[in-house]
Amino acid sequence: MTAPLTPSQPPRDQPPHDPWQQAAQSSGAVPMPAHEEDGPGMKTEVRQAAVIAVVVAVCGVLLGLLWLWFAPRVPLIADNEAVYLKDTEGEQAIGVDGTFALLSLAFGAVTGVVVFLLRRRGGIPLVVGLTAGSLLGAVLAWRLGIFLGPETDVAAHAESVGKGVAFDAPMELKAKGALLAWPVAALLVHLGLTGLFGPRDPEPYPLPYGDPGRAEGGSDATGA
DSSP, X not given: OOOOOOOOOOOTTSOOOOHHHHHHHHTTOOXXXXXXXXXXXXXXXXXXXXXXXXXXXXXXXXXXXXXHHHSOOOEEEEOSSOEEESOTTOOHHHHHHHXXXXXXXXXXXXXXXXXXXXOTTXXXXXXXXXXXXXXXXXXXXXXXXXXXXXXXXXXXXXXXXXXXXXXXXXXXXXXXXXXXXXXXXXXXXXXXXXXXXXXXXXXOOOOTTXXXXXXXHHHHHHHO
C-alpha cells in the first residue's frame, strides 16, 4: 500500500508569498511612511489654521490705519436747517470705497503668498483659516477706520464747528461688498500658487508584471 498524497504545508515561521511586495523591492521603490503621505495630521493642521486665521485677522488693524490715511475726505457744511455736501459733484464717497477695496486686494495677495510660503502643502483647514481670517481682518479694518475717523454724530459735529464751516464726514463704507475683496484675493492667490508650485502626489508603484495594455497589444501584434 502507498500513502495518500497530501499537499505539503509551508513552515509556520515563513511569511506568506507576496508578489507585489517582491516587485516593489526589486524595482527599488520604498514605501513612504503614512505620516509623510498624509501630512502632519488633522489636529495639527486645524491648530495651524487657527493660528493663521488669528494672525491674518490682526493684520486688519494695519489695513484700517492705511484706509484712514489714504481715503479721501467727504466735506460737509451746515446751515440753520440741515447738513449738506459741500461739493455735490465730488466723488470722494466713491473714493472711500475704492481705497478700501484696493488696499484689501493688496492685503489679500500678500497674505496669500505668505501663507503659501509658510505652508506649501496646503490643505482644507489652512484654506478655511486663511479665508476666515481675511474676512475678520476686513471687518476689523472697517470698524477701526470708522472708530478712529471723524466724528460719527454729524449733527453734534456741525454744531461744534459752527454754521457755514466745512467739516469731514464720518468714514463710511457704502459698498459692503468691498469686505470680500481681501478673502477672495487671498483665496485665489493661495490656490493658484498651490496648484502651480505645491507638492505633487507620489507616483504609483510600477506594475510587477508589466503593463497589461502593452502585453495585450504585443500579443495582438504577434498574432497579426
